[in-house]
Amino acid sequence: MTPPIPENDFTALEVYGWDAGRARELAKQGRRLDGVVGRIVVRHKGLYTVRTGAGEVLARIKGYLRYQAGTFAELPVVGDWVVLTKKPHDDLWRIREVLERRTVLRRKVPGLRSAPQVLAANVTTVVLVMGLTEDFSVRRLERFMVLVHESGAQGFVVLNKADLLTADEVAQAVEQVRVATGEITVATLSALDGESARSALAPLLCAGETLVFVGSSGVGKSTLINALLGEERFRTGEVRESDGRGRHTTTVREMVRLPQGAVVIDSPGIREIQLVDADAGLVDAFAEIAELARGCRFRNCTHTEEPGCAVLEAIESGALDPARFDSFRQLQSETDIQRRRRAEWIESQKRAFRQMKKRR
Ligand code: GDP
Numbered sequence: 001m002t003p004p005i006p007e008n009d010f011t012a013l014e015v016y017g018w019d020a021g022r023a024r025e026l027a028k029q030g031r032r033l034d035g036v037v038g039r040i041v042v043r044h045k046g047l048y049t050v051r052t053g054a055g056e057v058l059a060r061i062k063g064y065l066r067y068q069a070g071t072f073a074e075l076p077v078v079g080d081w082v083v084l085t086k087k088p089h090d091d092l093w094r095i096r097e098v099l100e101r102r103t104v105l106r107r108k109v110p111g112l113r114s115a116p117q118v119l120a121a122n123v124t125t126v127v128l129v130m131g132l133t134e135d136f137s138v139r140r141l142e143r144f145m146v147l148v149h150e151s152g153a154q155g156f157v158v159l160n161k162a163d164l165l166t167a168d169e170v171a172q173a174v175e176q177v178r179v180a181t182g183e184i185t186v187a188t189l190s191a192l193d194g195e196s197a198r199s200a201l202a203p204l205l206c207a208g209e210t211l212v213f214v215g216s217s218g219v220g221k222s223t224l225i226n227a228l229l230g231e232e233r234f235r236t237g238e239v240r241e242s243d244g245r246g247r248h249t250t251t252v253r254e255m256v257r258l259p260q261g262a263v264v265i266d267s268p269g270i271r272e273i274q275l276v277d278a279d280a281g282l283v284d285a286f287a288e289i290a291e292l293a294r295g296c297r298f299r300n301c302t303h304t305e306e307p308g309c310a311v312l313e314a315i316e317s318g319a320l321d322p323a324r325f326d327s328f329r330q331l332q333s334e335t336d337i338q339r340r341r342r343a344e345w346i347e348s349q350k351r352a353f354r355q356m357k358k359r360r
Pocket residue numbers: 160161162163164189190191192193215216217218219220221222223224235236237238
Protein backbone atom coordinates (compact mmCIF):
# COMPACT_ATOMS: atom_id res chain seq x y z
CA MET A 1 0.00 0.00 0.00
CA THR A 2 1.42 3.41 -0.91
CA PRO A 3 1.24 6.00 1.81
CA PRO A 4 -0.83 9.06 1.01
CA ILE A 5 1.39 11.96 -0.09
CA PRO A 6 -0.30 15.35 -0.13
CA GLU A 7 0.44 17.51 -3.14
CA ASN A 8 3.60 19.56 -2.84
CA ASP A 9 2.52 23.18 -2.92
CA PHE A 10 5.74 24.90 -3.93
CA THR A 11 4.08 28.26 -4.42
CA ALA A 12 3.13 28.25 -0.76
CA LEU A 13 6.75 27.48 0.07
CA GLU A 14 8.12 30.45 -1.85
CA VAL A 15 7.32 32.73 1.05
CA TYR A 16 9.69 30.55 3.07
CA GLY A 17 12.47 30.91 0.53
CA TRP A 18 11.78 28.12 -1.97
CA ASP A 19 12.85 29.17 -5.46
CA ALA A 20 13.11 28.08 -9.06
CA GLY A 21 16.74 27.08 -8.59
CA ARG A 22 15.77 24.47 -6.04
CA ALA A 23 12.94 23.20 -8.21
CA ARG A 24 15.45 22.79 -11.08
CA GLU A 25 17.82 20.88 -8.82
CA LEU A 26 15.08 18.42 -7.99
CA ALA A 27 14.14 18.11 -11.66
CA LYS A 28 17.76 17.59 -12.66
CA GLN A 29 17.98 14.58 -10.42
CA GLY A 30 15.28 13.24 -12.70
CA ARG A 31 13.33 11.56 -9.98
CA ARG A 32 9.76 11.40 -8.93
CA LEU A 33 9.41 13.28 -5.70
CA ASP A 34 8.07 10.69 -3.33
CA GLY A 35 7.70 12.89 -0.31
CA VAL A 36 6.66 16.29 0.95
CA VAL A 37 9.14 19.15 0.78
CA GLY A 38 9.38 21.53 3.69
CA ARG A 39 11.70 23.83 5.59
CA ILE A 40 12.77 23.31 9.19
CA VAL A 41 11.53 26.19 11.30
CA VAL A 42 12.27 24.86 14.79
CA ARG A 43 14.74 22.30 16.01
CA HIS A 44 13.68 20.65 19.23
CA LYS A 45 15.57 17.92 20.97
CA GLY A 46 15.39 15.09 18.45
CA LEU A 47 12.29 16.60 16.86
CA TYR A 48 11.68 19.21 14.20
CA THR A 49 8.87 21.53 13.26
CA VAL A 50 8.79 21.62 9.47
CA ARG A 51 6.89 24.10 7.36
CA THR A 52 5.35 22.42 4.32
CA GLY A 53 3.14 23.88 1.62
CA ALA A 54 0.17 22.63 3.63
CA GLY A 55 1.20 23.97 7.02
CA GLU A 56 3.46 22.92 9.88
CA VAL A 57 4.15 19.33 10.83
CA LEU A 58 6.26 17.64 13.48
CA ALA A 59 8.94 15.35 12.18
CA ARG A 60 11.86 13.31 13.33
CA ILE A 61 14.88 11.94 11.58
CA LYS A 62 14.73 8.62 9.87
CA GLY A 63 17.08 6.20 11.56
CA TYR A 64 19.39 5.73 8.63
CA LEU A 65 19.71 9.48 8.12
CA ARG A 66 20.92 9.82 11.67
CA TYR A 67 23.34 6.99 11.02
CA GLN A 68 24.62 8.51 7.78
CA ALA A 69 25.08 11.87 9.39
CA GLY A 70 27.74 10.39 11.64
CA THR A 71 28.40 13.58 13.50
CA PHE A 72 25.98 15.80 15.29
CA ALA A 73 27.00 18.75 13.13
CA GLU A 74 25.59 17.18 9.99
CA LEU A 75 22.10 16.59 11.29
CA PRO A 76 19.36 18.82 9.90
CA VAL A 77 19.21 22.33 11.35
CA VAL A 78 16.86 25.28 11.19
CA GLY A 79 16.72 26.57 7.62
CA ASP A 80 17.29 23.20 5.98
CA TRP A 81 15.04 22.09 3.16
CA VAL A 82 13.99 18.49 3.72
CA VAL A 83 11.89 15.74 2.17
CA LEU A 84 9.38 14.13 4.50
CA THR A 85 7.31 10.99 4.43
CA LYS A 86 4.73 9.56 6.80
CA LYS A 87 3.22 6.15 7.29
CA PRO A 88 -0.58 6.22 7.51
CA HIS A 89 -0.70 5.20 11.16
CA ASP A 90 2.18 7.35 12.40
CA ASP A 91 1.65 10.67 14.13
CA LEU A 92 5.06 11.97 13.27
CA TRP A 93 6.57 12.61 9.88
CA ARG A 94 10.04 11.37 9.07
CA ILE A 95 12.80 13.44 7.55
CA ARG A 96 14.25 11.14 4.96
CA GLU A 97 16.49 13.57 3.11
CA VAL A 98 18.17 16.94 3.54
CA LEU A 99 18.43 18.93 0.30
CA GLU A 100 21.76 20.44 -0.56
CA ARG A 101 22.69 23.42 1.62
CA ARG A 102 23.61 26.61 -0.14
CA THR A 103 25.10 28.25 2.92
CA VAL A 104 25.97 27.05 6.39
CA LEU A 105 26.34 29.15 9.51
CA ARG A 106 28.76 27.45 11.86
CA ARG A 107 29.85 28.11 15.36
CA LYS A 108 33.50 27.35 15.75
CA VAL A 109 34.25 25.83 19.05
CA PRO A 110 37.65 27.38 19.47
CA GLY A 111 40.41 25.15 20.62
CA LEU A 112 39.45 21.58 20.64
CA ARG A 113 38.50 18.43 18.85
CA SER A 114 34.77 19.02 18.62
CA ALA A 115 33.54 19.65 15.09
CA PRO A 116 32.14 23.10 14.38
CA GLN A 117 28.48 23.23 15.33
CA VAL A 118 26.07 24.02 12.52
CA LEU A 119 23.59 26.63 13.70
CA ALA A 120 21.53 27.35 10.59
CA ALA A 121 21.41 26.49 6.90
CA ASN A 122 20.50 28.36 3.74
CA VAL A 123 20.88 31.80 5.26
CA THR A 124 21.13 34.41 2.51
CA THR A 125 22.32 37.38 4.57
CA VAL A 126 24.06 37.62 7.92
CA VAL A 127 23.43 41.00 9.52
CA LEU A 128 25.95 42.20 12.08
CA VAL A 129 24.49 44.69 14.49
CA MET A 130 26.99 46.89 16.31
CA GLY A 131 26.16 49.70 18.68
CA LEU A 132 27.77 52.97 17.65
CA THR A 133 28.29 53.82 21.29
CA GLU A 134 29.33 51.05 23.66
CA ASP A 135 30.05 48.18 21.29
CA PHE A 136 31.94 49.70 18.40
CA SER A 137 34.92 47.57 17.34
CA VAL A 138 36.68 47.28 14.00
CA ARG A 139 38.36 44.05 15.20
CA ARG A 140 34.99 42.42 15.77
CA LEU A 141 33.94 43.55 12.35
CA GLU A 142 36.93 41.79 10.81
CA ARG A 143 36.00 38.58 12.57
CA PHE A 144 32.45 39.00 11.36
CA MET A 145 33.76 39.27 7.80
CA VAL A 146 35.48 35.94 8.25
CA LEU A 147 32.32 34.36 9.61
CA VAL A 148 30.34 35.63 6.65
CA HIS A 149 32.97 34.51 4.22
CA GLU A 150 32.99 31.02 5.66
CA SER A 151 29.20 30.75 5.69
CA GLY A 152 28.77 31.49 2.00
CA ALA A 153 26.04 34.01 2.76
CA GLN A 154 26.32 37.72 2.08
CA GLY A 155 27.05 40.19 4.83
CA PHE A 156 25.37 43.39 5.93
CA VAL A 157 26.45 45.70 8.74
CA VAL A 158 24.10 47.77 10.87
CA LEU A 159 25.62 50.49 13.02
CA ASN A 160 22.80 51.05 15.48
CA LYS A 161 21.92 53.79 17.98
CA ALA A 162 22.84 56.56 15.58
CA ASP A 163 20.41 58.74 17.52
CA LEU A 164 22.94 58.93 20.36
CA LEU A 165 25.67 60.53 18.23
CA THR A 166 26.04 63.61 16.09
CA ALA A 167 25.96 63.26 12.33
CA ASP A 168 29.69 64.00 12.25
CA GLU A 169 30.47 61.26 14.72
CA VAL A 170 28.37 58.79 12.75
CA ALA A 171 30.18 59.70 9.53
CA GLN A 172 33.50 59.20 11.29
CA ALA A 173 32.50 55.75 12.48
CA VAL A 174 31.44 54.73 8.98
CA GLU A 175 34.79 55.91 7.66
CA GLN A 176 36.56 53.74 10.24
CA VAL A 177 34.70 50.54 9.41
CA ARG A 178 34.95 51.05 5.67
CA VAL A 179 38.45 49.65 5.55
CA ALA A 180 37.32 46.37 7.04
CA THR A 181 33.96 45.99 5.36
CA GLY A 182 34.97 46.57 1.75
CA GLU A 183 31.95 46.20 -0.48
CA ILE A 184 29.54 45.13 2.21
CA THR A 185 26.72 47.57 2.82
CA VAL A 186 26.98 49.53 6.06
CA ALA A 187 23.75 51.07 7.27
CA THR A 188 23.61 53.54 10.13
CA LEU A 189 20.26 53.78 11.81
CA SER A 190 18.30 53.89 15.01
CA ALA A 191 16.25 50.80 15.68
CA LEU A 192 13.97 52.97 17.81
CA ASP A 193 12.86 54.65 14.60
CA GLY A 194 11.06 51.75 12.93
CA GLU A 195 10.35 53.60 9.72
CA SER A 196 14.00 54.43 9.00
CA ALA A 197 15.14 50.95 10.08
CA ARG A 198 12.76 49.35 7.61
CA SER A 199 13.91 51.56 4.78
CA ALA A 200 17.62 51.04 5.55
CA LEU A 201 17.16 47.29 5.40
CA ALA A 202 14.62 47.30 2.58
CA PRO A 203 16.87 45.46 0.09
CA LEU A 204 17.02 42.49 2.48
CA LEU A 205 13.37 42.18 3.27
CA CYS A 206 11.78 40.66 0.19
CA ALA A 207 10.61 37.05 -0.16
CA GLY A 208 13.41 34.58 -0.77
CA GLU A 209 15.70 36.20 1.79
CA THR A 210 16.66 34.34 4.95
CA LEU A 211 18.25 36.63 7.52
CA VAL A 212 20.08 36.15 10.76
CA PHE A 213 21.10 38.93 13.13
CA VAL A 214 24.29 38.57 15.13
CA GLY A 215 26.01 40.90 17.55
CA SER A 216 26.75 41.50 21.21
CA SER A 217 24.00 41.55 23.76
CA GLY A 218 22.36 44.95 24.15
CA VAL A 219 23.20 46.34 20.71
CA GLY A 220 19.54 46.38 19.68
CA LYS A 221 18.93 43.16 17.74
CA SER A 222 15.51 42.55 19.31
CA THR A 223 14.52 46.16 18.89
CA LEU A 224 15.52 45.98 15.24
CA ILE A 225 13.67 42.72 14.54
CA ASN A 226 10.62 44.13 16.27
CA ALA A 227 10.84 47.21 14.07
CA LEU A 228 10.90 44.97 11.00
CA LEU A 229 8.01 42.88 12.31
CA GLY A 230 6.09 45.99 13.23
CA GLU A 231 5.01 44.38 16.46
CA GLU A 232 6.40 43.49 19.85
CA ARG A 233 7.42 39.90 19.26
CA PHE A 234 10.72 39.73 21.08
CA ARG A 235 11.00 41.19 24.52
CA THR A 236 13.82 43.70 24.48
CA GLY A 237 16.39 44.10 27.19
CA GLU A 238 15.90 40.48 28.15
CA VAL A 239 18.57 38.74 30.19
CA ARG A 240 19.62 35.98 27.86
CA GLU A 241 21.49 33.89 30.39
CA SER A 242 18.23 32.92 32.05
CA ASP A 243 16.95 31.37 28.81
CA GLY A 244 16.61 27.69 29.62
CA ARG A 245 17.35 25.76 26.45
CA GLY A 246 14.28 23.60 26.76
CA ARG A 247 12.02 26.53 27.42
CA HIS A 248 13.34 28.36 24.46
CA THR A 249 12.49 25.63 21.96
CA THR A 250 8.95 25.29 23.21
CA THR A 251 8.06 28.96 23.35
CA VAL A 252 9.86 30.63 20.49
CA ARG A 253 9.66 30.17 16.77
CA GLU A 254 13.19 30.07 15.51
CA MET A 255 12.06 31.14 12.08
CA VAL A 256 9.62 34.01 11.66
CA ARG A 257 8.26 35.68 8.57
CA LEU A 258 8.50 39.40 8.13
CA PRO A 259 5.52 41.19 6.60
CA GLN A 260 7.72 42.21 3.65
CA GLY A 261 8.38 38.55 2.75
CA ALA A 262 11.81 37.64 4.14
CA VAL A 263 12.22 35.15 6.98
CA VAL A 264 14.40 35.69 10.05
CA ILE A 265 16.11 32.84 11.85
CA ASP A 266 16.68 33.83 15.43
CA SER A 267 17.86 31.80 18.39
CA PRO A 268 20.13 32.51 21.35
CA GLY A 269 22.84 30.32 19.82
CA ILE A 270 22.88 32.39 16.66
CA ARG A 271 22.67 35.80 18.31
CA GLU A 272 25.49 34.98 20.63
CA ILE A 273 27.70 33.44 18.00
CA GLN A 274 31.14 34.27 19.31
CA LEU A 275 33.21 36.38 17.02
CA VAL A 276 36.39 35.37 18.79
CA ASP A 277 39.85 34.62 17.55
CA ALA A 278 40.82 30.97 17.56
CA ASP A 279 44.09 32.03 19.18
CA ALA A 280 42.42 33.00 22.41
CA GLY A 281 40.84 29.56 22.60
CA LEU A 282 44.12 27.88 21.85
CA VAL A 283 45.89 29.62 24.69
CA ASP A 284 43.02 28.85 27.07
CA ALA A 285 42.92 25.21 26.13
CA PHE A 286 46.64 24.69 26.55
CA ALA A 287 47.30 27.12 29.35
CA GLU A 288 50.12 25.06 30.83
CA ILE A 289 52.05 25.01 27.55
CA ALA A 290 51.67 28.75 27.16
CA GLU A 291 52.93 29.06 30.73
CA LEU A 292 55.95 26.85 30.03
CA ALA A 293 56.75 28.77 26.84
CA ARG A 294 57.24 31.91 28.87
CA GLY A 295 60.32 30.21 30.32
CA CYS A 296 61.98 29.58 26.92
CA ARG A 297 65.24 31.41 26.30
CA PHE A 298 64.06 32.84 22.98
CA ARG A 299 60.90 34.82 22.81
CA ASN A 300 60.00 33.41 19.38
CA CYS A 301 60.94 29.85 20.33
CA THR A 302 59.26 27.23 18.16
CA HIS A 303 59.88 24.50 20.74
CA THR A 304 61.51 22.24 18.18
CA GLU A 305 65.28 22.42 18.64
CA GLU A 306 66.13 25.69 20.33
CA PRO A 307 68.57 25.61 23.24
CA GLY A 308 67.03 26.60 26.53
CA CYS A 309 63.51 25.57 25.44
CA ALA A 310 61.42 25.11 28.55
CA VAL A 311 58.76 23.13 26.69
CA LEU A 312 61.23 20.54 25.38
CA GLU A 313 62.75 20.31 28.85
CA ALA A 314 59.35 19.63 30.34
CA ILE A 315 58.78 16.82 27.85
CA GLU A 316 62.23 15.45 28.61
CA SER A 317 61.58 15.43 32.34
CA GLY A 318 58.14 13.90 31.91
CA ALA A 319 56.33 16.98 33.21
CA LEU A 320 54.54 17.47 29.87
CA ASP A 321 52.86 14.69 27.93
CA PRO A 322 54.40 14.64 24.40
CA ALA A 323 51.02 13.62 22.93
CA ARG A 324 49.45 16.72 24.36
CA PHE A 325 52.22 18.86 22.96
CA ASP A 326 51.66 17.24 19.55
CA SER A 327 48.00 18.17 19.51
CA PHE A 328 48.92 21.69 20.55
CA ARG A 329 51.33 21.94 17.62
CA GLN A 330 48.78 20.49 15.25
CA LEU A 331 46.16 22.99 16.31
CA GLN A 332 48.60 25.85 16.30
CA SER A 333 49.52 25.23 12.67
CA GLU A 334 45.83 25.02 11.74
CA THR A 335 45.22 28.32 13.46
CA ASP A 336 48.19 29.82 11.64
CA ILE A 337 46.81 28.72 8.30
CA GLN A 338 43.40 30.11 9.19
CA ARG A 339 44.90 33.38 10.28
CA ARG A 340 46.87 33.69 7.08
CA ARG A 341 43.82 32.89 4.94
CA ARG A 342 41.76 35.39 6.84
CA ALA A 343 44.38 38.10 6.47
CA GLU A 344 44.61 37.37 2.75
CA TRP A 345 40.89 37.51 2.34
CA ILE A 346 40.54 40.80 4.22
CA GLU A 347 43.36 42.22 2.08
CA SER A 348 41.61 41.14 -1.12
CA GLN A 349 38.40 42.77 0.05
CA LYS A 350 40.23 45.99 0.78
CA ARG A 351 41.88 45.90 -2.65
CA ALA A 352 38.55 45.33 -4.35
CA PHE A 353 37.09 48.24 -2.47
CA ARG A 354 39.95 50.58 -3.32
CA GLN A 355 39.62 49.67 -6.99
CA MET A 356 35.90 50.26 -6.88
CA LYS A 357 36.51 53.67 -5.32
CA LYS A 358 39.06 54.54 -8.01
CA ARG A 359 36.66 53.64 -10.77
CA ARG A 360 34.06 56.04 -9.46
P1 GDP B 1 19.71 42.92 21.95
O1 GDP B 1 20.28 42.31 23.19
O2 GDP B 1 20.76 43.07 20.90
O3 GDP B 1 18.49 42.22 21.44
O4 GDP B 1 19.32 44.43 22.34
P2 GDP B 1 17.87 45.03 22.63
O5 GDP B 1 17.08 45.14 21.37
O6 GDP B 1 17.26 44.28 23.75
O7 GDP B 1 18.25 46.53 23.06
C1 GDP B 1 18.99 46.81 24.21
C2 GDP B 1 18.64 48.22 24.70
O8 GDP B 1 19.08 49.19 23.76
C3 GDP B 1 17.15 48.44 24.88
O9 GDP B 1 16.98 49.19 26.05
C4 GDP B 1 16.75 49.24 23.66
O10 GDP B 1 15.65 50.07 23.89
C5 GDP B 1 18.00 50.04 23.39
N1 GDP B 1 18.12 50.39 21.96
C6 GDP B 1 18.01 49.55 20.91
N2 GDP B 1 18.19 50.22 19.75
C7 GDP B 1 18.42 51.51 20.07
C8 GDP B 1 18.69 52.71 19.30
O11 GDP B 1 18.76 52.70 18.07
N3 GDP B 1 18.89 53.86 20.01
C9 GDP B 1 18.84 53.89 21.36
N4 GDP B 1 19.05 55.07 21.96
N5 GDP B 1 18.59 52.80 22.11
C10 GDP B 1 18.38 51.62 21.49
